[in-house]
Amino acid sequence: MYGLKTEASFDSAHFLTDYYGKCENLHGHRWRAVVHLAVDDLQAEGTMKGMVLDFGVFKRAVRELAEALDHTFLVEEGSLAPATLAALEAEGFSLFIVPFRTTAENLARYFGDCLVEQGLPVSQVEMYETPNNCAVYRPQ
Numbered sequence: 559m560y561g562l563k564t565e566a567s568f569d570s571a572h573f574l575t576d577y578y579g580k581c582e583n584l585h586g587h588r589w590r591a592v593v594h595l596a597v598d599d600l601q602a603e604g605t606m607k608g609m610v611l612d613f614g615v616f617k618r619a620v621r622e623l624a625e626a627l628d629h630t631f632l633v634e635e636g637s638l639a640p641a642t643l644a645a646l647e648a649e650g651f652s653l654f655i656v657p658f659r660t661t662a663e664n665l666a667r668y669f670g671d672c673l674v675e676q677g678l679p680v681s682q683v684e685m686y687e688t689p690n691n692c693a694v695y696r697p698q
């Protein structure tokens with residue numbers, strides 16, 4: 559088995575729906591996504607001969623996902639009234655609406671699934687919500 563690892567960070571606001579505690583309030587994190595790739599065999603020909611994948615291709619794919627979320631308000635679809643969303647948008651805030659509760663676990667899966675869709679051999683995504691706490695997702 560051969561592996562690669564890269565990471566990217568993004569700053570986003572969020573709140574947890576149906577959470578009884580401080581995380582039900584709007585707050586922010588510097589999220590850190592650490593992505594691992596794994597393959598049995600290295601590429602056999604071409605510019606990536608002897609590689610899992612070019613680090614440049616890998617880091618760009620992870621950074622693009624992080625940049626799309628950076629300095630946005632991550633909103634679970636249906637968690638805010640349409641009038642609230644409209645007011646935030648009218649103020650010029652960048653919202654990133656997702657069809658899942660904005661937990662570290664779901665964000666790890668979101669990164670993993672997007673990268674798998676792009677054809678990357680993802681073995682694990684770690685999503686750090688704080689320097690000490692991270693969720694782990696391994697695509698099947």
Ligand SMILES: Nc1nc2c(c(=O)[nH]1)N=C([C@H](O)[C@H](O)COP(=O)(O)OP(=O)(O)OP(=O)(O)O)CN2
Pocket residue numbers: 574581585660661662663687688691693
């Ligand atoms: N399994 C999960 N548990 C929690 C998640 C999560 O995504 N997955 N998320 C939260 C909240 O988003 C919250 O912001 C995190 O709270 P906490 O761990 O208390 O983080 P702090 O930055 O406040 O850390 P301190 O150690 O208290 O400074 C909650 N749980």
Ligand SMILES: [Zn+2]
Pocket residue numbers: 572581585586587687
């Ligand atoms: Zn949080």
